[in-house]
Amino acid sequence: MLTQRTENDKTYIGSIDQGTTSTRFLIFDNDGKLVTSHQLEFDQHYPRPGWIEHDPTDLIKSVRKCIIEAVRKFEMMGHDTSRIKTVGVTNQRETVLVWDKTTGKAIYNAIVWCDARTTTTVKKLQAKKDSDKVATLCGLPISTYFAGVKLHWLIDNVPEVRDAINEKRAMFGTVDSWLLYNLTGGKDGGVHLTDMSNASRTMFLNLKTQAWDDWLLDFFDVPAHILPKVVSSSEHYGDIAFGPLKGVPIHGCLGDQQAAMVGQKCFSQGDAKCTFGTGAFLLFNTGESHVNSKNGLLSTICYQLGPDAPVTYALEGSISVAGSAVKWLQNNLGIINSAEELGKLASQVKDTGGVYFVTALSGLFAPYWRDDARGTIVGLTNYTNKRHIARATLEAVSFSTNAIIDAMKADALVPLKILKVDGGMSNSDTGMQIQSDIIGIDVERPAMRETTALGAAFAAGLAAGIWKSTEELCHLTVNAHDTFTPKIDDKMRKKKYTEWEAAVERSYGWTQVVGTEQDEE
Incomplete structure (x- = not known):
């Protein structure tokens, strides 16, 4: 067990958690304990039944405001902002943006992961020759859920997007890419990157080669030049270009559900967690080999904690509404x-x-x-x-x-012998007892529920050298938790x-x- 650090030994890690309905900035210490945070909700836009959009500027503005307010609270607690050594990013996945590299502005609203406008697009894609090959390569079925289908819809239905692509002005990304681009300077030098975990949700990444796949891009009629560079989940992406954390490096990036796996310390094959947020997402660590599901699950990349680290895969089951x-x-x-x-x-x-x-x-x-x-x-x-x-x-x-x-x-x-849980709905004792009764195994809920943000902080801290290994992370704190045991036969x-x-x-x-x-x- 590690000895408790004094204040003079403390360093701190910031974590941007950009979710479906709100944005948060949290600050953890190098014992993995939450110090302070700030949260802001932003508007949801419903142009038509089944359509859900976000204003891309709301996402950036909310991040900036949360950073400013959390740092203000941090300083009021007597802490020195210069001790915040790195920042991690975690984000709502599959939400799609396209922006103009010459202006740095989004061309269309962000289409949110649970948007259902692409039902007809899905049918058209499923009818294409060799459509069954898609899931074999990327681990994902052709569904309204994933980023690739949404981007295909944008190209087909928004002339401004088509024009920007044809004129080589377009940049595509999921929310992580949009945040990293803007955090590091936007049109004035911002990076165009995505990490392995987010890339694996686009339908464009080949799970075996861990790179963009030409066949998949041809299938979805997507040009490679609009895509971000794929990197690991734990490395130096760039430095924050504004505000009280200007110059602080960003070292971690994970899709929110994969970040929760890291935050729950599900580092061993067979570990599983379920996050109950806007939707519910159950991930099962399958180790260094991906499993092609025959039972309706997704095969996805869980994380790669460093450019030279092995890629860890997971099986995932996603529930659209929780x-x-x-x-x-x-x-x-x-x-x-x-x-x-x-x-x-x-x-x-x-x-x-x-x-x-x-x-x-x-x-x-x-x-x-x-x-x-x-x-x-x-x-x-x-x-x-x-x-x-x-x-x-x-x-x-x-x-x-x-x-x-x-x-x-x-x-x-x-x-599964035990299910680790987190997210807003896990706060309900009644809900978690019902969960245990229905699945017939113990449900374990950590005392510290901010596991998604903590996972991004862990990824950033590993790359920044604050922690040396996942083994060290596992021994950071006593993992207090509540356990719910089945009560029905x-x-x-x-x-x-x-x-x-x-x-x-x-x-x-x-x-x-x-x-x-x-x-x-």
């Missing part, structure tokens, strides 16, 4: 006034009264992959009240997680899951019933 279902109950239906109320309501009834809520508000992701599914509540009777709906919402996330765990067992042939668990699967089937095909007028023009 915390966003809570927001929907709050903002759209008014059943709750805050997210914290959901668990309280759910705990007031022993079950859902036969109600099942399939939260396919933007289709179903793993392991179902049904873009035609839509949100469905079944089993409503005169007996049903808002408490049952609240509990059914928590159960929906747990059933979806169980479906992914079953697929992982089939693909990896390794049973296998018979009841199986019965409830069978009913859930029947509810899922009833959600299929709804876009065919209502038509596709909400899809692209």
Whole structure:
């Protein structure tokens, strides 16, 4: 165990966590402890049903403001800003931007990862010759979820994007690339980079060669010259060009779910975690070889902690709607006034009264992959009240997680013994007990929940020399946690899951019933 450091021995690491609904800047010390942070929400734009966009300038402005405010708090606590030695970046994945290298400005709003406008694009791509080869090369199915399909839509539907590409002015990137570009100077020398974890979510990266794949680019009609350079998740990307941290190097970059794996210290093959945020994302470390799923999961790069380090892969199951279902109950239906109320309501009834809520508000992701599914509540009777709906919402996330765990067992042939959890919905004791009951294994929740930001800080600190190895990271702190153990038997668990699967089937095909007028023009 490492000895506790004194203040004179302390160095600090900043972490930018740019998520789907908010941006945060957090400062950790070199014992891995959170010192202070600042968070800002930003507007979500819904131009049409199923469309979700962000204003790219909001992403940058929120990052800048969060850095300024967190550093101000840090200094008010008596700390010296010069002791912040490096910064890491973690980001919402699959969200797509295209910007003009001559102006540094985005050409179109960011299309968010859960945007469902590309349903028709998906069908067209799936109908192309050799479309089954895509998943073999990149580990991802052709779905509205991934960046490649969104970029294809932009090229087809936004003349300004096509013109910029033809005139060699266009730069493409996921949110990490947009942040790194702007943080390091923008049009005045900003870098155009992406790390392995984010690159593996574009559909353009060959998992075996760990490089952009010419065949995939041809399939999606994407020119190579607009793509960022692919680098590791832990190295020097450039220095911050503005504000109170001007000159501080950026050393870490990871997609948010992979960052949570690092923050949860899932460094061994067989380790798994689930992050319950806007969506829910369960990752399973498969070591230095990628596993091609036969059960609806994604094969993805987890991390590469240094240019000369081996690439670590993962199986992933993604649930499109988790915390966003809570927001929907709050903002759209008014059943709750805050997210914290959901668990309280759910705990007031022993079950859902036969109600099942399939939260396919933007289709179903793993392991179902049904873009035609839509949100469905079944089993409503005169007996049903808002408490049952609240509990059914928590159960929906747990059933979806169980479906992914079953697929992982089939693909990896390794049973999970424990599931590490983090993210906003993991704060609910009721929700995590329901999770344990439905999946039938222990659920472990860390006392320090900021594991996504901590993972980016770990990646930055490793490259900056603050920590020497992942082994050192594992011994940084005592990992206090809460453990939730199953309280229902296998018979009841199986019965409830069978009913859930029947509810899922009833959600299929709804876009065919209502038509596709909400899809692209």
